[in-house]
Amino acid sequence: MRNRTICVAIFWLIVMLFVSQVNAAENIIFELVAKQQTIKVGEPLTIDVVFSVPESHISELPESYDYDLEFFYVEKEGVLIGKVPSFFDKFKINNSQDRQYRATAVLFYDWLERKLLFEVPSNYSVRFGDLSTILTVNVEKPSNVEELALSLISDPNDYFFLGFGSRVHGEKHSETILHLEEVVKRCPETVLAKWCAARLGLEYFKDFEKKHRSIMKFRSAKTQGQIQEPLFDKAHLYLTKGATLPNDFPIREEVLLQLAVAKFINNDLIKANSILDELATKYPNSKYGKKAVKAKAELQEIQHSESAQPKDPNHAED
Amino acid sequence: MKTRYILQCGLIFIGTLVPTAFACHEVELRPIIGIEVVPVGSSANYYVPDEPPTKPAAFCKQGCSSFTYTWKVNGEVVGSDSTSYEHTWSSIGTKIPLSVTASCGGGGHATAFKDIRVVGVGSVSAGGQISIPGNIKTIYVAKGSDGATIPVTAAPNPSGAWPTGKPTWENANQAYEDEEHEHPIPGLATFPIDSAGTTTVTATCGTSLSINIVVVEVDLLEWKTYGDNTPLDSHPAVPNNGGKRIFPGHQSPTDASSDRKKVYVEAVVSPIVAGIEVYFKWYDVDDPSSDTSPIDSNGAAGNDNRGSGASLSATSATTDANGKASVVFTVSMAPGDNFKVFASTNSSMLNEMTQAKADSMTLPDTVVATEMLTTWRKLWVERDSMETIPTSGNEKNHVSGSATYGPYGVPIPGRTEVELNLNLYDDWSYIDQFENGRFVITDGTTERTYTVFSNTSYYFSHDKIVVIGDPTGDFGGNPPTDYELYDDDATAMPTYPDIENSSWGSKFNVAYIKPVNIDASDNPRKTVVFDRNLDIYAVMTVSGNWMMQRDHSSSNSFWNVLVVSAFQDTDKDTDGDIYEVCGVSAIAGNACVFYAETCREASGSDVEHTIVHELGHTGGVLYHCGPATLIPPQIERGCGQTNCLMSNGGPGSDFCDYNIVEFRKDSNW
Numbered sequence: 001m002r003n004r005t006i007c008v009a010i011f012w013l014i015v016m017l018f019v020s021q022v023n024a025a026e027n028i029i030f031e032l033v034a035k036q037q038t039i040k041v042g043e044p045l046t047i048d049v050v051f052s053v054p055e056s057h058i059s060e061l062p063e064s065y066d067y068d069l070e071f072f073y074v075e076k077e078g079v080l081i082g083k084v085p086s087f088f089d090k091f092k093i094n095n096s097q098d099r100q101y102r103a104t105a106v107l108f109y110d111w112l113e114r115k116l117l118f119e120v121p122s123n124y125s126v127r128f129g130d131l132s133t134i135l136t137v138n139v140e141k142p143s144n145v146e147e148l149a150l151s152l153i154s155d156p157n158d159y160f161f162l163g164f165g166s167r168v169h170g171e172k173h174s175e176t177i178l179h180l181e182e183v184v185k186r187c188p189e190t191v192l193a194k195w196c197a198a199r200l201g202l203e204y205f206k207d208f209e210k211k212h213r214s215i216m217k218f219r220s221a222k223t224q225g226q227i228q229e230p231l232f233d234k235a236h237l238y239l240t241k242g243a244t245l246p247n248d249f250p251i252r253e254e255v256l257l258q259l260a261v262a263k264f265i266n267n268d269l270i271k272a273n274s275i276l277d278e279l280a281t282k283y284p285n286s287k288y289g290k291k292a293v294k295a296k297a298e299l300q301e302i303q304h305s306e307s308a309q310p311k312d313p314n315h316a317e318d
Numbered sequence: 319m320k321t322r323y324i325l326q327c328g329l330i331f332i333g334t335l336v337p338t339a340f341a342c343h344e345v346e347l348r349p350i351i352g353i354e355v356v357p358v359g360s361s362a363n364y365y366v367p368d369e370p371p372t373k374p375a376a377f378c379k380q381g382c383s384s385f386t387y388t389w390k391v392n393g394e395v396v397g398s399d400s401t402s403y404e405h406t407w408s409s410i411g412t413k414i415p416l417s418v419t420a421s422c423g424g425g426g427h428a429t430a431f432k433d434i435r436v437v438g439v440g441s442v443s444a445g446g447q448i449s450i451p452g453n454i455k456t457i458y459v460a461k462g463s464d465g466a467t468i469p470v471t472a473a474p475n476p477s478g479a480w481p482t483g484k485p486t487w488e489n490a491n492q493a494y495e496d497e498e499h500e501h502p503i504p505g506l507a508t509f510p511i512d513s514a515g516t517t518t519v520t521a522t523c524g525t526s527l528s529i530n531i532v533v534v535e536v537d538l539l540e541w542k543t544y545g546d547n548t549p550l551d552s553h554p555a556v557p558n559n560g561g562k563r564i565f566p567g568h569q570s571p572t573d574a575s576s577d578r579k580k581v582y583v584e585a586v587v588s589p590i591v592a593g594i595e596v597y598f599k600w601y602d603v604d605d606p607s608s609d610t611s612p613i614d615s616n617g618a619a620g621n622d623n624r625g626s627g628a629s630l631s632a633t634s635a636t637t638d639a640n641g642k643a644s645v646v647f648t649v650s651m652a653p654g655d656n657f658k659v660f661a662s663t664n665s666s667m668l669n670e671m672t673q674a675k676a677d678s679m680t681l682p683d684t685v686v687a688t689e690m691l692t693t694w695r696k697l698w699v700e701r702d703s704m705e706t707i708p709t710s711g712n713e714k715n716h717v718s719g720s721a722t723y724g725p726y727g728v729p730i731p732g733r734t735e736v737e738l739n740l741n742l743y744d745d746w747s748y749i750d751q752f753e754n755g756r757f758v759i760t761d762g763t764t765e766r767t768y769t770v771f772s773n774t775s776y777y778f779s780h781d782k783i784v785v786i787g788d789p790t791g792d793f794g795g796n797p798p799t800d801y802e803l804y805d806d807d808a809t810a811m812p813t814y815p816d817i818e819n820s821s822w823g824s825k826f827n828v829a830y831i832k833p834v835n836i837d838a839s840d841n842p843r844k845t846v847v848f849d850r851n852l853d854i855y856a857v858m859t860v861s862g863n864w865m866m867q868r869d870h871s872s873s874n875s876f877w878n879v880l881v882v883s884a885f886q887d888t889d890k891d892t893d894g895d896i897y898e899v900c901g902v903s904a905i906a907g908n909a910c911v912f913y914a915e916t917c918r919e920a921s922g923s924d925v926e927h928t929i930v931h932e933l934g935h936t937g938g939v940l941y942h943c944g945p946a947t948l949i950p951p952q953i954e955r956g957c958g959q960t961n962c963l964m965s966n967g968g969p970g971s972d973f974c975d976y977n978i979v980e981f982r983k984d985s986n987w
Contacts, residue, residue: 019320049382068966069905069944085858085905110858112906160861167888168856206744213740215778257777264778295777302778 028053030132035248040151041118041142044108045189046248047072047135049128051091054101065091065287070129072107074117078224082110082117086128092285106251108265109163114156115162149187153179153196163197166206179201191245198242198255204235205258220266236262242276253279253288260295269303343380343424348373350418350432357481357524358410358438364389365402366418366430375401375420382422390417393613407436407524412476438529439485440475442519444509445469449529456530458594459511460663463683467508469493470529472521480504484523512683514588536596536661537588537751539686544580544646553692556965557607559656561689564698565832566649568876571840571869578875579648583630583659583688588822597634597665598645601676603690607828608645612979625650625693625984628657636666647691652984653691653830660685695877696834697826697933697987702867703812703883704846704852713850715885717746717803721759724786725844733771733784738803742781744772745851745888746805749775754806759798766792771805809915810844813883817933820926823961826933827979828973833933836870836878840879851888852911854899860907872908877987879936880909881929886916900928904936908987909937910936931969938980942966 021253033048033052041102053061067090074082085107094102110117118139126135142150153159160168161176180196187193208231212218221227239259256279263272276296283289323578344608352364366387368375376385389397389405390677392414397403404419413433421427440448445457445468472485486492490507494500509519520528539634541562543549549570550562566579585596602623608614616622647659657675662668662685670682681687707715717738724735736757741747755770768785775781789797815821816835823833838844846867856862864882872878887899898920901912910932917925943962961970973981 069940071940087855087858160859164853164855164859164861167851167853168861169857171734209741209743212745214780215741216780260776291777298777 014103018091029133030128032126032133032135034135035246036135037136038138038140039118040140040144040146041121042116043118043142044106044135044195045118045126045247046104046106046246047090047126048102048104048248048252049086049091050100050102056100059117060085061093061096062101067091067103068287072105072128073129074107075125076122081124082113082115084110084117085112094285104248106163106250111160111163114159116150139289146186146190146192149183149190149192152183152186153192155179161203162196165199165203176301181277184238188241191249194242194245195249195251197238198245198249198251201235201238201240201242201255202229202251204238205262208232208235215261215265219267222265223267232262232265236266242316247282253283253286257291257295260292260299266300268297272299319495319937321594325707335803337808343378343382343422343426345382345385345420345422345428346377346379347418347420347428347430347452348375349431352416352432353434353481354432354477355437355481356407357484358407359524360481361404361406362431362434363404364416364418366420376422376428376529377706378422378424378426380422380424380426382424382426385420385422388419388421390419391415391609404979407434409436410438411436412478427911428457432673435476435478437474437476437481437484437523437893438525439477439521439523440473440477442472442521442527442529443518444529444531447529448507449523449527451527454528455761456532458532458534458591460594460665461533461535461684462511462664463667465492466511468511468531470507470509470521470531472505472507472523472527474505474523481523485521486523488520488522488526489517490519494538516589520773532589532591534587534589534591534594534663535684536663536686538584538586539659539661539688540584540586541647541659542582542584542644542686544582545577547578547580550581550691553690554827555652557830559606559690559692561691561832563692563694564649565694567696571698571836571876571878573876579651579850580646580933581649582644583647583661583689584642584644585635585637585661585801587637587641587643587663590637590755592637592639592641594637594641595634596637596643596661596663597744598630598659598661598669599633599668599672600628600629600630600647600657600659603656603762604677605656606690606923607653607658608975609653610975613982618677620673623650623652623657624982625652625655627651628655629661649691649693649986651693652694652982653695653696654982654985657691659688683760692830693757694830694832695987696832697937698836698870698876698878699817699833699933700836700841700848700870700878700880700916701814701840701883701965702844702865702880703814704848704864705812705886706848707712707811707850707885708848713848714857715805715807717742719801719803720799721797721801722799723790723797726791729982730771730784733786734768734788734790736785736801738781738783738790738801740780742775747775749773751775752783752803752805756802756804756806757783758802758804759789759793759800761796761798764793767827770806807886807915809885809918811848811883811885811914813914814844814881815881815912815925817881817926817929820930822924822926822930825930825971825973826981829978831877831937831981833930841869843869846882847886850885852884852886853888857904857909857911860904860909864911865904865907865909868909872986874984874986878908879987880907881933882909882911883914884911886913901932903932904977905935905940908936927969928960931948931963934964934973934977934981937977939964939977943976 028051031050039045070086073085079191088103091101091103094100107117121139121141124137157176158179180200183196184193213234239255243259256275260272260275279292280289348366350364353362361828366375389403389442409922415430415433416432419427419429447455447457449455470490474480487507490509493506494506495503509531511533514533516532518528518530520526541550548565553559553561553563564581569953587594603620604618605614605622609617628650629648635643637643660671664684667682668685719738719740722737750772752773757768757770768787771784771786773783817833818835847863854928868880870878900917901918903910912928917928943965962974963969963972
């Protein structure tokens with residue numbers, strides 16, 4: 001842990017050095033970019049927050065900027081209806097040529113007021129702090145199935161579990177799990193269902209990891225048909241569904257990484273490799289994109305090692 | 319005289335009709351000369367002018383040349399044989415007859431008369447009160463400005479004119495019709511009321527009569543603690559308000575009194591007398607802690623308090639037997655709100671008070687002011703902590719398993735690689751997470767501990783650690799396989815940092831806030847379930863178990879904040895994420911968490927320092943002050959001070975003005 005402390009100290013020195021050298025004359029404007037200008041009630045809104053650092057400020061761009069807490073201000077017909085913490089702590093470099101940084105947020109639920117953000121069809125405007133462009137979003141009436149999905153997760157605990165998982169929710173109330181599973185089951189094509197699936201997949205995988213401390217041993221036992229584990233099966237199922245989320249949906253990166261491990265356990269090494277490739281390619285600057293590179297290297301080493309050993313007659317690709 | 323002469327002649331005429339009557343000499347007498355209006359008790363000379371030969375006092379037509387004179391007062395003979403007479407007038411009266419009779423040898427006589435008014439002081443009055451003999455009054459007058467006077471009048475007895483030059487005045491000044499003081503106004507004097515004290519004013523006209531005049535001023539004006547409220551105390555040296563401070567919030571979590579905002583304003587008059595009306599006014603005087611924005615945008619002027627609801631219970635009160643008059647002042651609740659009350663026995667003078675005069679302390683005569691009274695708030699800190707670190711279950715703080723040992727010295731001399739035969743998962747799954755930790759093995763008789771040099775974080779394969787030393791060699795080639803792997807954590811739980819008595823707690827002084835620990839008796843539920851890695855988002859969104867043992871909520875009457883001692887956060891990813899989170903606040907929850915183990919590990923991080931920073935967030939500072947943040951430097955917020963306590967990551971040592979403005983609010987903390 002001492003190394004980390006030293007790292008912190010060095011980092012601060014670097015930060016203070018470039019802070020002292022900058023010319024603060026130019027203001028940065030955050031540009032809000034949404035993939036959809038129109039969403040439906042109950043549909044999460046994914047927003048990219050983008051800014052470019054002028055060359056006059058700093059010549060050598062850092063890989064990321066940690067960002068202080070900021071709020072998204074959501075207005076409906078000119079009236080402020082929500083003030084939602086951004087909850088992302090980093091802007092990753094997005095395009096070094098344009099000196100552009102990006103962070104992605106999902107606006108869906110007002111975590112502080114504990115209510116849905118886009119509750120009724122209307123025109124909404126969104127801004128990020130005081131230095132951003134204003135994004136206009138048209139929220140339309142939901143379809144029947146979307147309305148059903150929403151009705152199935154009406155409890156604040158459901159939303160917290162969906163947004164943050166058990167690490168924030170604390171106890172995984174069985175009711176919450178049931179609610180999310182019901183959404184996946186009854187409204188499978190909605191974005192909400194895919195998000196629910198992603199969260200369920202990650203949580204089931206955590207439970208699986210706690211129960212089975214060795215990936216390799218479980219994989220071996222499973223391969224030999226010596227073990228049945230519903231936790232793993234559910235994790236695999238939901239991670240697979242969760243992976244169908246749009247590429248820019250933040251939770252998808254983590255889902256892909258765990259899905260790759262699940263595929264490895266299932267001996268689907270081709271799929272595991274392709275998922276890791278996708279992760280590394282689509283999200284090269286993200287935490288999970290970098291993890292994917294390391295995981296890929298580890299996977300290849302295992303493959304190399306296993307290929308050197310005699311083939312197990314019971315080993316079958318799924 | 320003509321009437322008397324006719325009467326005399328009438329008698330002579332009657333005498334001519336009476337055969338036995340004899341004819342007398344006809345005498346004429348000149349009138350009595352002397353003062354007709356005299357002060358009682360005084361002597362006066364009376365005489366009949368005698369200017370022979372042409373104008374003798376008495377004249378007999380029959381030629382008598384000698385006369386005898388008889389002086390009478392009220393019919394009694396008081397003197398004779400002289401044309402003059404001196405009399406001492408000892409009794410008051412309206413028409414006391416004075417006469418002198420001149421008689422001649424021929425039986426003739428004539429009498430001259432004069433009515434005398436003998437005057438005393440009938441009454442003396444001032445300020446609506448009238449003293450009369452045997453009933454001397456005392457009047458109370460509010461002290462006036464320099465040169466101010468009140469009239470004092472005296473009335474004669476019997477009514478009518480005063481004797482010339484009367485009455486005379488003692489301790490009052492004769493009033494005049496003219497500025498040259500040539501024409502005194504009888505019976506009228508002026509009395510100066512520009513200094514406090516008791517004076518007896520006396521009017522004298524033969525006799526004396528007094529009236530007591532008491533000029534009263536407010537001698538002392540003080541703030542006094544109301545009821546069983548927290549005693550007012552002297553304001554600390556910083557900020558430089560001086561005077562007294564009041565804590566108007568509740569005194570404890572169970573206190574429900576609505577009187578904590580109240581304070582007595584007590585005036586003591588001089589001289590000490592009961593029944594005196596004292597008048598009061600209050601002003602929101604200038605905030606002395608700053609004369610610049612954002613704290614004090616109206617400079618040296620007052621009327622800059624942030625709270626509302628300050629008021630006086632009455633604009634006047636009457637002194638008791640001890641000369642004390644009190645009203646109740648209710649302060650506003652925003653910390654730093656400051657007040658002065660002004661009082662006078664003279665309502666007119668008090669009405670000359672203005673905000674500007676209060677600000678500059680240029681007070682009208684007779685008006686006195688209290689010291690400044692400043693509102694302070696206690697920030698009641700409820701201290702909860704995670705319970706003792708468990709030794710089993712999911713939240714235990716170690717990993718156990720069965721090890722496989724590599725050869726000593728491979729891959730690094732002096733070290734041994736150990737395969738853990740499991741995957742380090744979740745919050746342990748970071749490279750070198752266990753660096754400097756402990757690897758503990760025992761064969762039943764000997765327990766050995768090895769320092770961890772490094773660890774892997776694999777996605778698929780079993781993780782490995784490298785320990786310093788040779789476990790295989792130490793156990794004679796047969797090391798135990800069962801192990802326990804510990805991180806280098808050293809913090810014992812529960813832990814309850816003391817902000818109240820920490821030097822960091824006093825950092826809130828600049829905002830007139832005093833952090834105070836809630837007593838253990840008022841905080842019966844003080845341990846929460848242990849969570850090895852409490853997520854910062856759980857705190858920020860007020861979710862999860864960490865605040866389940868909160869005993870008290872916060873209100874504007876009772877500023878309460880929950881500080882929970884947690885172990886460490888989940889932000890343990892060294893893959894480019896090196897930011898240590900020592901504390902985090904619940905944005906909407908009046909609560910915060912500090913991570914005790916993280917704080918311990920972060921170099922030089924002071925626990926109380928971290929908590930005070932987080933308390934700052936709970937007080938409304940949502941953003942970190944620049945520039946010491948990791949944000950693009952041109953997006954600085956707030957003060958721009960490098961030493962600001964609310965800057966990010968490496969906070970400074972003092973709150974900046976922008977922070978202070980957030981804290982000094984008239985609402986819930």
